[in-house]
Amino acid sequence: MGKVNLAVKVGRLELKNPVLVASGTFGYGEEYAQLVDLNRLGGIVVKGLSLEPKIGNPPPRLVETSCGLINAIGLENIGVERFIKEKLPFLRQFETKIIVNIFGYSFKDYAGLAAKLTAAGVNALEVNISCPNIKEGGKFFGTDPTSAAAVTKAVCEETDLPVFVKLTPQVTDIVEIAQAVIEAGADGVSMINTFPAMAVDIHTRRPKLGNITGGLSGPCLKPIALKMIWEVVRSLHIPVMGIGGIMSAADALEYLIVGAQAVQVGTANFVNPRTALEVIDGIEDYLRLHHFKDIKSIIGSVLIPK
């Protein structure tokens, strides 16, 4: 049995394997270091950071639904300064790529975050443009191609790091948004973010979340994410990190086959903290089974009947 090559290049970001852990599901890495050999991961996408610390939404913040989880954490985070001082030195010990997810309320916020993190030394940035309550007329940055491009440009002007823009699925045409951010300088897109959702307690007739609504993640999202990625890849041929309900190597392989160059394991980390490691092993087994020597042979290899 020869060795199989799992290394991929997503835009300018080189990864030893295509399996990362998604923002918001792996804390700042240290929470899981006792259980997971972080050195084995392709990369860690750190919990979303803002310029200032954010306290997040009132509880309850979580509700489980069939094959899914709705969260309304509200982007609670310690702020970029404390991250750089307290969390980054720990993460740097590991042989894995550190991708920092950032969000802001204005172009200036995004630019400031990009500048600070670039100076601090991380491997890439993931720009979250799917958060509500933003200055620009209350509209999501992520739902308007012009604003999405402008945020991307603001970030790219402040950094020479690879930049990925994390897209919301709540748009009419995700290809249009993806194209806009790529033209504005992004290396690729991470897709998809959670899907807006809610749940109601029928006995109290109250929403189950303190924030009323939240974002749905987990295995129920996978078919939606796959279809959106397939649309983006076949139209634009751009680097995509696939996210949405990956619980196993088989799930990850579906993403790779439709054309994602890497995948992020999210909600599954809560269920089994070692999911990402099992996904890496499972991909390797699959490649051997099908006599592929290189993972690149399967990326985008989906066979569409004529």
Place this chain on the structure above:
Amino acid sequence: MFLETAKVVEHCHFIEPGAEIFHLLTLSAPKIASSAKPGQFVMVRVGAAILDPLLRRPFSIFYQGKDTISLLYKVIGKGTNLMTTWEPGDKISVLGPLGKGFKIFSSEPQWLVAGGAGIAPLCFLGSRLREKKVSFKTLWGLRYKIAPALMGVIQQKLGDLIIYTENGSLGYQGLVTEGVKRLRQEEKPEGIYACGPLPMLKALFRWTKEEGIAMQVSLEANMACGVGACLGCVIETKEGYKKVCRQGPVFNAEEIKWEK
């Protein structure tokens, strides 16, 4: 903290007419068992091969054996419902021990005050107090009586208990929050450990504050990771949001913003 494949050793179902139903699951999990402290909890994976229920379920440790942990639970949803089908020999993924447990008060007497399945962490604590020869009393509030066999298990760990049931089918009729007032006429506790439904804990907190009695409470919250990563299980405290999984589940009652 360990991620352990535990084996079901014993699964008892305490079902009797007119009694509150409880289930007692004993798992062989040597690493978790040897490091668990009273008040800590575990996250149990319920549907190993299936994705619904998706998330692990948190359970306080009811008692600790040499290589085993026991969990006392009631069926409240599809996760716990599925758990009742587990049989000896079944393999279960368990993450733990998690969170911060109880700090033992320095003076005596002490009281354990439980509501319903809230007896679970207090039973583990009580057996530790007995080992340390700390003088304590246990008050347990239930809706209805429980099976004598379960009472036997609990008495073996805790000694005699003062029971309150809402329908009077066992012990005194009434709420455990009335029970503490009655017992207070006999003695003043130097500290109370409590676990149970939120309304019970709120009422207890108001009373302990009037009486000037220190109290530690074990809280529950919807939880995804159990290790402080998802930030989903926060509760509001005087110092802002705190994670039940990591900074709790045991808190000083004073810290909590109970009105929220």
